[in-house]
Amino acid sequence: MSALAVNQASLRYDNGFTALHEVTAQFNTGSFTALVGPSGCGKSSLLRLLAGLEQPFTGSVTGLAQSDIGFVFQEPTLMAWRSVADNITLPLKIEGHEPREIDKRLDEALQLVGLTDFAEALPRQLSGGMKMRISLARALAKRPPVLLMDEPFAALDELTRFRLDDDLRAIWQQQGCTIVFVTHSVTEAAYLAERALVMQAGRLQQEITIDQSARDDGFRSSRVFAQASAALSQALGFNHESKQA
Amino acid sequence: MTRYLVPLLVGLALLTIWELWVDWAEIPVFILPAPSAIGVALVENFATLMASLWVTVQVTAMAFFWAGVSAIGLAIIFTRARLIEMAFYPYVITLQVTPVVAIAPLILIWVGFDNITRALVIIAWIVAFFPMLTNTVQGLRSVDPALHDLMSLSGANWRQRLIYLELPAALPSILTGAKISGGLALIGAVVAEFVAGSGASTGLAWRIIEAGNRLEIATMFASLTLLSGLGIVLFYLLSFCEWLLLHRWHESFRR
Numbered sequence: 362m363s364a365l366a367v368n369q370a371s372l373r374y375d376n377g378f379t380a381l382h383e384v385t386a387q388f389n390t391g392s393f394t395a396l397v398g399p400s401g402c403g404k405s406s407l408l409r410l411l412a413g414l415e416q417p418f419t420g421s422v423t424g425l426a427q428s429d430i431g432f433v434f435q436e437p438t439l440m441a442w443r444s445v446a447d448n449i450t451l452p453l454k455i456e457g458h459e460p461r462e463i464d465k466r467l468d469e470a471l472q473l474v475g476l477t478d479f480a481e482a483l484p485r486q487l488s489g490g491m492k493m494r495i496s497l498a499r500a501l502a503k504r505p506p507v508l509l510m511d512e513p514f515a516a517l518d519e520l521t522r523f524r525l526d527d528d529l530r531a532i533w534q535q536q537g538c539t540i541v542f543v544t545h546s547v548t549e550a551a552y553l554a555e556r557a558l559v560m561q562a563g564r565l566q567q568e569i570t571i572d573q574s575a576r577d578d579g580f581r582s583s584r585v586f587a588q589a590s591a592a593l594s595q596a597l598g599f600n601h602e603s604k605q606a
Numbered sequence: 607m608t609r610y611l612v613p614l615l616v617g618l619a620l621l622t623i624w625e626l627w628v629d630w631a632e633i634p635v636f637i638l639p640a641p642s643a644i645g646v647a648l649v650e651n652f653a654t655l656m657a658s659l660w661v662t663v664q665v666t667a668m669a670f671f672w673a674g675v676s677a678i679g680l681a682i683i684f685t686r687a688r689l690i691e692m693a694f695y696p697y698v699i700t701l702q703v704t705p706v707v708a709i710a711p712l713i714l715i716w717v718g719f720d721n722i723t724r725a726l727v728i729i730a731w732i733v734a735f736f737p738m739l740t741n742t743v744q745g746l747r748s749v750d751p752a753l754h755d756l757m758s759l760s761g762a763n764w765r766q767r768l769i770y771l772e773l774p775a776a777l778p779s780i781l782t783g784a785k786i787s788g789g790l791a792l793i794g795a796v797v798a799e800f801v802a803g804s805g806a807s808t809g810l811a812w813r814i815i816e817a818g819n820r821l822e823i824a825t826m827f828a829s830l831t832l833l834s835g836l837g838i839v840l841f842y843l844l845s846f847c848e849w850l851l852l853h854r855w856h857e858s859f860r861r
Contacts, residue, residue, distance in 0.1 A: 409755075412755075412759065413759075414755050414758060414759070427758070427759045427760075427761060428760075428761055430759060432755070432756070432759050434752045434755070434756075435752075436752060438750065438752040438753055438756060440753065440770075440771070440774070440775075441855045441856065441857075442774045442775075442777075442854075442855045442856075443774075451760070451770060452756070452759070452760035455757070455760040455761065455762045455766050455770070456760060456761060483854060483855050484855075485855060485857075485860070
């Protein structure tokens, strides 16, 4: 069953730029999909369309209510004047949840990202990786059936990114939510997702399935990972031989 | 400690040089009184000067308060409704660029000398209003678009967006505007008193005119000292408010 779908959807911005051309895609419940492509190919636009932050110019989007969507931005996007706890709970407060329920979800979200000791800290007291975890915790506190992530770890160093990739996969397995993850990194897509949608110039170019069934701790050095990365690179035209040919 | 001690020592040295120079050069008191003479004038006219200071403080405070309320209110309306901004902004600018000294007599006539305080407040308000407005508009407009998206995804209404996001995010700009407006409110109050200048208002500016007419230059300097002191207190008071509200989280207070 699909949690989200776009059907022949085009997106045109006010300045006349068409970011998406008749894109059709489905995202099954509980699946982990990566949207991969070069800068400006329309990945973030597709994500915004799925979140209801943009409306399609033509075509349609079948999605959920915005309250059922957790969104993680490219930057941590925290309110500098609010503590970690207040940042995480603000969406819940606006949505009108009971204080006791809010506290419960706060604890749960902080535990999921491993930052229970930092509830009272201010964003400026945290490292880049920690801020991103808080941003993830804020999205998870909504207990969303769908998590949309817009290159969330792109600005972090590689080691932190690897750690957060592992955390994200663990959370996905534990929560069973549907994840759509935008990235420009083929290795990150190959590592995280079961399926990658390759985008070029506002169009869906190719769909690549990644076999995650026999996954273990050494996945990064596995044959499946190497093959998926190579397939994604080729789809994006990074393959040296294919360029020469 | 050095931060306070150095300017204090410089001030004391300058006052000493002034005192000695006036004495040595035998400068008449109606041209330049010595600091000691100014001190004496301040003590002798203490009651009158304090009453005048209180009048100026009231006018300045009221003008600043109304400038803040009206500027923030209008900035919120402007950032909500582009059409209203387009319609009214040119007139706000007109009010700002027209020299207040030129329109002050009109305001005094319209409001009437019976309501002199109200007239003075209106004149000072005109001077103080604009920087607060432009800074607040800029602050409200500079909110991170991603945070706006976050509010949209949470289903925030306009009031929640304003209270939880826009006003706190704009606070640094609002406070910068307030610091400028505070000083301008005082300047506006003094200008207004000068224009009213008939004894109907009894603020510090009037004392300066009065002392000048009588060639009591020491009293004039005493009033001037109080005015400068008031300006400095106002500035530091607003700087303290800024520190109080921002030091925990804003980058400008990061050491």
